[in-house]
């Protein structure tokens with residue numbers, strides 16, 4: 001794991017920046033914000049005491065979050081700059097003076113919440129630092145016990161050290177609920193943790209030892225070493241990084257083996273001692289000598305007793321068995337102890353069993369839940385696919401949910417009666433189904449597609465979702481930097497809107513409704529829906545099974561697709577339409593030529609001609625060639641926009657109108673690539689027809705199954721996967737010419753500057769004219785005088801514009817000595833110079849004159 005820098009720029013993390021941005025005095029503010037978000041203690045408090053508050057970010061947060069007119073008191077060793085609505089003072093929280101000052105401020109009030117984020121001056125030895133901090137916590141707790149109201153809360157920072165557990169124990173004696181948490185804004189490398197103590201018990205008397213650092217940190221140190229662990233798991237050796245255990249400073253300890261036989265806690269002996277000795281003490285030990293002589297005390301046993309610290313589990317077992325045998329021989333009550341042991345085991349066993357059972361149960365529940373989730377997700381995906389198919393006219397709504405209870409069935413995807421009641425129906429018709437999917441995915445908490453039950457499937461989904469997210473982020477970053485990309489995106493969005501609007505009733509497109517839809521379709525208020533059983537189906541897309549041409553519904557739907565629209569003979573249209581089509585086709589070929597000619601004609605069209613014009617425009621629009629910029633290199637690739645051939649609905653025509661030139665009402669067709677120009681030439685000359693364009697549309701790249709393919713792949717592929725259209729020399733030259741003309745134009749800024757200059761000159765001229773007119777109309781002047789004064793102002797005007805006032809040299813002497821800024825009485829441009837410099841300049845001039 002990379003170690004985070006704790007100094008310099010390493011400190012300037014996102015919280016630091018965010019704190020700066022939000023105006024908090026320290027990044028610590030976010031720790032309190034996050035703690036409060038989790039436990040919500042500030043909103044409920046009217047009086048807060050912030051111990052160790054400098055520089056004051058916690059006070060700022062409290063002032064923001066607590067109700068109006070709350071009392072906030074902040075104290076610290078360091079001064080705290082004033083904060084509105086907060087009382088602050090400088091004091092040491094461990095002193096009596098601080099206590100008295102707080103009392104003075106609070107008067108008879110009690111605090112609802114005491115905050116403590118104290119950190120003593122760190123930098124000494126770690127153990128010393130952490131101890132000081134723990135001591136400071138205890139001091140703050142002492143103040144809290146004095147000033148907290150019953151049920152109040154105490155939030156404190158603690159360092160994870162060996163004093164942490166004793167502190168936690170003390171908190172638990174005084175508060176109903178104690179929780180330790182580390183907010184996200186607290187650095188991982190920091191040993192700090194925050195303890196939230198909720199519900200102060202407010203005992204009438206508190207044992208002073210509970211708040212005395214000496215007794216807390218000494219008395220509560222773990223007095224019983226875990227000998228069982230040492231004996232039953234001797235292979236796992238815990239390193240004592242802190243050195244010796246408290247009071248355990250002798251390294252080698254031995255005990256007579258008879259003690260081991262005698263004791264009721266053999267494990268403790270095996271865990272604590274190094275050797276079981278058979279050596280006779282000075283006074284002699286009968287039991288020991290008897291033990292020494294026993295045949296059960298084999299050499300192996302003796303070896304084991306010689307060094308307990310090197311024994312393994314097997315050897316310990318051997319010693320315990322030996323002890324049991326010896327106790328039997330000596331007539332000690334072994335059975336009882338065995339029973340006690342059995343009891344112990346019996347007590348423990350059921351606990352373990354119960355826990356095991358609970359664990360099993362939990363596992364089963366989890367499994368069940370994840371299975372349900374998976375099923376729900378699959379269901380949602382299925383529904384989504386059906387909707388997609390519906391949108392693409394690949395299926396009729398009645399197909400959906402067939403596998404359940406039919407279209408109107410209870411569990412069916414389209415519980416149509418319910419949808420009928422909501423505006424969701426129209427949204428459905430419009431095809432804006434993404435909302436549902438997202439919502440449902442969010443609901444299930446899972447990502448996108450997956451067909452199998454495997455866990456790996458979920459992983460794959462997650463990976464895919466992550467990849468998609470990363471790709472979107474990449475796109476956003478790119479968009480920020482790349483104007484071209486933005487333009488492309490905007491165009492794409494524009495296209496989407498067009499599509500969505502084909503049969504849209506925009507009034508029903510509000511966000512609220514989408515919410516309603518999400519709710520209703522996701523959760524499905526089944527009971528209510530049942531009441532509306534009599535209502536008709538939402539849409540009856542297929543009222544007849546076969547149409548007049550004898551085509552099946554399915555076939556008709558297939559040929560209903562837009563691409564077949566203009567192909568005669570597939571579906572029998574009414575004769576009138578057919579005639580019109582033929583007429584139109586003929587016109588399409590001629591229209592490109594005619595539009596150019598017509599532009600020059602300025603005759604007033606008759607009503608019939610107008611009608612014809614409109615039709616032609618429509619055709620011209622149908623042949624609109626749109627250019628799409630490819631991302632790389634900015635190459636313009638021209639594609640015949642297939643959709644343009646099928647524009648029919650009113651809305652689309654409105655869009656077309658927008659693209660028309662406001663001056664002459666004709667479409668704005670700007671051909672800027674050689675491919676487009678080639679195509680235009682071919683159309684204009686009649687070398688290509690509408691059919692050819694349609695035919696060109698059917699190529700190996702035209703129809704691709706992009707279902708489930710990630711966006712980034714489609715985007716990347718679309719850069720390269722385009723048909724290369726042929727270009728002619730003529731078209732290339734035409735485009736070159738066009739570009740040359742573009743380049744010959746002055747850039748906008750220059751043109752604007754020129755225009756401004758011209759405008760100013762015109763204004764000046766206007767003024768002069770007026771003056772000259774006035775002079776000419778002057779009655780008291782002779783003609784000669786008039787002429788001379790007019791000539792004067794004319795020449796003055798000419799002079800003014802050419803001349804720039806010379807820079808005035810001002811001596812920095814007298815009143816101007818040391819003056820900063822413009823000297824008095826000096827207008828226009830000036831330069832302050834040293835007095836000597838002015839003299840020297842004059843002298844130099846004189847000398848040069850003399851030389852001449």
Ligand SMILES: C[S@@+](CC[C@H](N)C(=O)[O-])C[C@H]1O[C@@H](n2cnc3c(N)ncnc32)[C@H](O)[C@@H]1O
Pocket residue numbers: 025026028029051052053054055056057058059075076077078091092093094117118119120121136
């Ligand atoms: C991490 S800062 C507190 C930051 C504060 N919570 C904020 O949001 O701005 C720790 C503070 O504890 C203060 N402190 C340390 N020992 C103290 C003591 N005995 N009495 C009062 N303040 C103390 C230090 O002066 C320091 O300002």
